[in-house]
Amino acid sequence: MIFYSTIVPGLEFVAADEIKNKRLGKVIEIREGKGRVFYKSDFNRIPLLNYFLRSVERIVLILGRGRVETLEDVYRIVKEIDFSFINPKWSFAIRSNRVGEHNFTSIDISRVAGSAVIDSYKKSRGVRLRVNLDEPDVIIRCDLVDDDFIVGLDTTGDEGLHKRNYRVYQHPAPLNPTIAAALVYLSGWTHERSLLDPMCGSGTILFEAGMIARNTPICRFRRDFAFKKFINGDCEFKEREVELNLYGVEKFRKHVEGAEKIAEFINMDVRFMQGEAERIDEYFNEIDYIITNPPYGLRIGRKKIIERLYSSFLKAASKIVRERVVAITAETKIFEKYAKEFFDIRKFNVRYGGLMTRVFVCD
Template sequence: MAAFYATCAPGLEFVAAEEIEKKGIGRVVEKRERRGRIFFESDFDMIPSMHCSLRTVERIVYLLARRKAKKLDDIYRIVRELDFSMIKPDWSFAIRPTRTGEHDFTSIDIARVSGQAVIDSYMAERGVRPKVNLEEPDVIIRCDLIDDDLTVGIDMTGDDGLHKRRYRIYQHPAPLNPAIAASLVYLSGWSSDFSLLDPFCGSGTILFEAGMIAKNTPICKYRKDFAFRKFFDYLPEISEREVPLRLYGVEKFRKHIEGAKKIADYVGIHPMFIQGAAERMNEYISEVDYIVTNPPYGMRVGKKGIIERIYSGFLGSASLVLRKRMVVITSEMRIFEKYAAEHFSTVKRYDVRYGDLMTGVYVVEL
C-alpha cells in the first residue's frame, strides 16, 4: 500500500474522508481537522481513479515522507534522504512549498533548501543533475510545513486543483468552488430520489455537482490535464448512470440563468431555472425535499441592511417549502443564525475556511 494525502477546505475533512472510503478509493488514516488534510492509504495504481472519482478534494499528493522538522537543516536532511528515482532524467521539477505557523524562515527558504536536497539526492542516485522549471515543471514536489509537521510528496494533480472542473464554460463573477459545492450536497444527504433546490443558484454549480454525483459523472470527462499523466498513460473508464433528476434553481439575474443554461447543454444536466428572488421561492415552488445554497455575503452585497432583508425573506420562504433538510454556506453567521432560529428547530454549524474567509456551513431541519 502507498501513502497519500488529499487537501480540502479546512473544516470539511470529515466529508472528504467519508467520500474516500465510501467510494473504495482507500483507507483513511488521519483527518487533520481544520487543516484541510486527509491522510490515507491506497494502491499506487488507484491514482487515476482517485482523480476521476473524488469530488470533494482539491489535490492528491503521493506521500514520500512525513516527519518532524523545526529548522531548515531538518528539512534539507529529510528531503535529501528520499528516493526520487521515479522522476526520469529528462523531466524537470519544481518545489511548491507552503508554511503555516511560527518559524524564523519563509516558504521561499523551504523551496530553496528542499530543491537543493532533491538535486543532491538525485545526483547521488542517478549521477545526473535534474532540471528545474518553476513555471511548467513535469513533476511538482510539495513541501508543506504545518507548525513542525513536514510532509513531502509528489503532486499527482498539478498546479490547478481538482476544483478546476473545466465544465463551467460560463464564468459567474462570484463562483462557488465546485469541491465545496459537492461537499455541501453530500452533507445534505440528498440523492436522486428526491428534489433539490438552490434558491441563489448563480450559474448552477451546486445543481450541476449534484447531478454529476447522481449520474456518477467522472471529473475526467471534462478535464484531462492531470500531473499524474506523466506516470499513467490512460484515464479510467467510469460508467455513468441515467437517472431522473428534479433539480431547481432560482436566480435573480437573467444573464446568469442564460450562462447556466449553456453549461446545462454542455454537460447534459438540465435543472429547471427560474428567474426570481430567493425570498419568494414559495411562490415558484410549492415544496422541495432539499435545499443546498450559497447566499450572498456582505462583502458581495455591501450593505448589512440588504443582507438582513435577503436572509430574513429567504429563510422565511424556505420554511414554507422545505420538507427534509437544508445546507447553507455563508460568512454572515450572526445574521443567518438570527433568522434561522425563527423558522427552524435544528441548526448545526460547521466552521469552514473558504480561501481567506471563515464561513459557517449550516445543516438545517424543520
C-alpha cells in the same frame, strides 16, 4: 501507500467520508481545521482518486516525513528520499507551504529542498535533474506545519481539482465546486429527491449534485493531471443514467442564461428560472432539499438588505422544504438568527479563501 488530500478547512470530515464511502482508501488521520486528510490507498488508484473525489482540492502521495527545526533538517529528510522514479529527461519544481513560526521562509524551504532532490537524484541516477518552476513535469510538495514536515508527489498538478473545466459561463463570484460537492454530501440528497438552489448563480451546486448522482468523473471535462506523466490513467468511465429533479432560481437574467449554457454543455437537465429566493413558496408547492450559497453583505450598506433577504428566504423555505436546508454564508449571525425561528440547526466553521464562513444544516 499513504496519501493526503487538501480540502477547504472545516470540511475535512466530509472529504474523509467521501474517501470511505467510495472505497478509495482507509482514512488514518483527519486534521480538523487544517485542510488535510491522510489515508492509505494503492498506487494504481491514483487516477481514480483524482477522477472521483469531488470534495478535495489535491491528491499527494507522501514520499517522506519527519520533524524539522532547521533547514538542515529539511535537506536531510528530502535527500533520504529515492527520486529515481523520475525520468532523467523530466524537469521538476518544489512547491512549499509553511504554517507556524520558523526562522526561515517557504522560499528557503523550496531552495534547500530543491538542492536535496538534485543531490539525491545524482547519487542514484548519476545525472542532474532540470528545474522548471513554470511548467515542471513533476511537482514535489513540501508542507511544513509547525515542526511536522511532509514531502510528497503531487498527482494532481498546479491546478487543483476545483478546476473542473465545465463552466463555459463565468459568474463574477462562482462557488468553489469542491465546496458545492461537500454541501451536497452534507445534505444527504439523492437523485430520487428534488433539489432546489434558490440563489443559484451559474448553477454550480446543482451541476455538482447532478454529476455526483450520475457518477461523472472530473476527467470528463478536464484532461490535464500531473500523474499522467508516470501513470497510464486513461479516462474510462460509464455514467449512470438517472432522472434528476434539479431546480435553480436566480435573480439576474444573464446568470440564468449562463447557467443554461453550462447545462447544455454538460448535457444535464436542470430547470432554471428567473425569480427571487424570497418567493420560492410561490414557485413551488414542495421541495425535498434546498442547498444554496446566498450573497454576503460584505459592505456595511448592504447589511439591512441581506437581513431582509435571509429572513424572507428562510420563511419561504420553511413552507415548502420537506427534508432540510443547507447553506454556506459569511453572515453567520444574521442567518442563524432567522434560521432558528424555523429549523433545528447544526453549524460548521469553514475557511473559504481568506473569509471565515459557516455551513448551516437546517432540519
